[in-house]
Amino acid sequence: MNRNIVTTVLLSIFISISGFAQDKKWSLEECVNYAMENNISIKQTALDTDLADQDLINAKGNFLPNLNGYATQDWNFGTITNQRTGNQLAADTRGNSFGLNTGVTLFNGFRNTSIYKQAQLGIESSELQLNILKDNISVNVVNQYLNILLNKENLKVAEEQVAITEKQVIQVSELVDSGVRPRADLFEVEAQLASDRERLTNVQNSLDLAILGLTQLLQISNEGFDVEDIELSLPEVLVKHKSSNEIYDYALQNRPEIKKAELDIENSILAIDIAKSAYYPTLSFGAGLRTYYQHFQGQEDVLIVGDINSGFDIISNDFWDQIDNNLGYNLGFRLDIPIFNRMQTKVSVDKAKINKERIAYSLDQAKQDLRSTIEQAYTDAKAAFKQFEASQVSLNAQKEAFKNAQESYNSGVMNSFEFEQVRNRLVNAEANLINAKYNFVFTTKVLDFYLGKPLTD
CATH class of the missing domain: 1.20.1600.10 (Outer membrane efflux proteins (OEP))
Structure with missing residues (x-):
């Protein structure tokens, strides 16, 4: 019964719409x-x-400068170069580097x-x-x-x-x-x-x-x-x-x-x-910010400081310390002719x-x-x-x-x-x-x- 009512209503609406469409003159x-x-x-x-x-x-x-950030994760096996002393070391390490670069x-x-x-x-x-x-x-x-x-x-x-x-x-x-x-x-x-x-x-x-x-x-x-x-x-x-x-x-x-x-x-x-x-030549300006972290596998992140006269101390050199201590900046101009x-x-x-x-x-x-x-x-x-x-x-x-x-x-x-x-x-x-x-x-x-x-x- 309800279905018949719905069908009748829908049919009436359709007929009304059809009639309107046919009666309308554009x-x-x-x-x-x-x-x-x-x-x-x-x-x-x-x-x-x-x-x-x-x-x-x-x-x-x-006309605007660009800005790019980067982050790396490295694993090194065998002889590596110490980032602080430049000495060759036989050790396995892992490290991270981070930076921001901009140029205009x-x-x-x-x-x-x-x-x-x-x-x-x-x-x-x-x-x-x-x-x-x-x-x-x-x-x-x-x-x-x-x-x-x-x-x-x-x-x-x-x-x-x-x-x-x-x-x-x-x-x-x-x-x-x-x-x-x-x-x-x-x-x-x-x-x-x-x-x-x-x-x-x-x-x-x-x-x-x-x-x-x-x-x-x-x-x-x-x-x-x-x-x-x-x-x-x-x-x-x-x-x-x-x-x-x-x-x-x-x-x-x-x-x-x-x-x-x-x-x-x-x-x-x-x-x-x-x-x-x-x-014409192209003149551009660039600037950057970088830092890094280095860890020797099997060793604690410590740093030996001091000298023979005053003695040596072992201090913590964890991730955040290295990130802070290794922070550096650069800027410069480039001319391409x-x-x-x-x-x-x-x-x-x-x-x-x-x-x-x-x-x-x-x-x-x-x-x-x-x-x-x-x-x-x-x-x-x-x-x-x-x-x-x-x-x-x-x-x-x-x-x-x-x-x-x-x-x-x-x-x-x-x-x-x-x-x-x-x-x-x-x-x-x-x-x-x-x-x-x-x-x-x-x-x-x-x-x-x-x-x-x-x-x-």
Whole structure:
């Protein structure tokens, strides 16, 4: 009994959740935000920024002194050297030594400074790369979203045409039964209905594929997924910007692709400095602390002190006494001067210079690509706007033609085949206007994107 109750409750919850998921309609802003927060590629690229942070911490560490401790345990058999007197003894011993060492690089041709600056650039570069990825995914989300809306409008037109044709089938069937129309007219209308239903199926399939494309981009299930309708207004980007140069000038100063390419050049210059640092001497400072303990096997840890005149005393010389008495310190500077390293430094410097030139060309290429993309988008937007205006004129003309054809058809002046020809032109005009409208909106969204405007506006 309890199991049945639990099953019923869980089933109710599941049905409620499923119903909520199917009823929810995603807005464009929700889709973009979800992609920004959950896309796996974005998460992976964000981790590159964390790695760059660690590189910066590592670069800072190059300026700090190191500190190492050591401890040893030794066993010696046979002849050994007494650590205090230097005499050779035939004895088995065991001993320990302990120490601390520290060192710091004072100068190495500014290598550490250049590495630190590279690490700082690495953080900026990884953040720019993340922004580039987010921008690209945002554009794809907007494109897929608009594609869904496009297919939704096409679906409405297709459904309306099926409904109209179904009514025509009924009307023509009644006229045929009453002997007003020949049966051939009914066959033509029925054939048109089959064609309209086929078109409806194709549009529905296109809508399903568009939804699938967006959900795959969001990396969620397409089951029950739907989007909110948007009242599209024609953008004014072409009115505000008379040429693509204005958009390009803005994008050149603000797009992360260009900033990243510029950072890559700065990074390549630092790489040259790092390679050149091998020409310079390296000055370092080091210090150490050491002590040791020595024990002769089978003997007590004692020490004989004194002289012949005053006499000799035997005192304890245990572990802690030796550790204290044998404690010593050292410090010093070390200067390493490079003289000849088989041309390796020269090759490294030359390769770094060549790489800088290659990266400089990459910046030029990035600028060219940006200009080409903006000019193409601007040209596409102008063409799409002209197409939209032409499609509006065409649709208005086809509506008038259809209105006249319908009157002619109802009065028996026009046959079914001729009437369907006119109606098909009207359907095509409606589809062309819808496609032109969304094509224009998307191309102008691309221009807004390069102007730094939110894509969800």
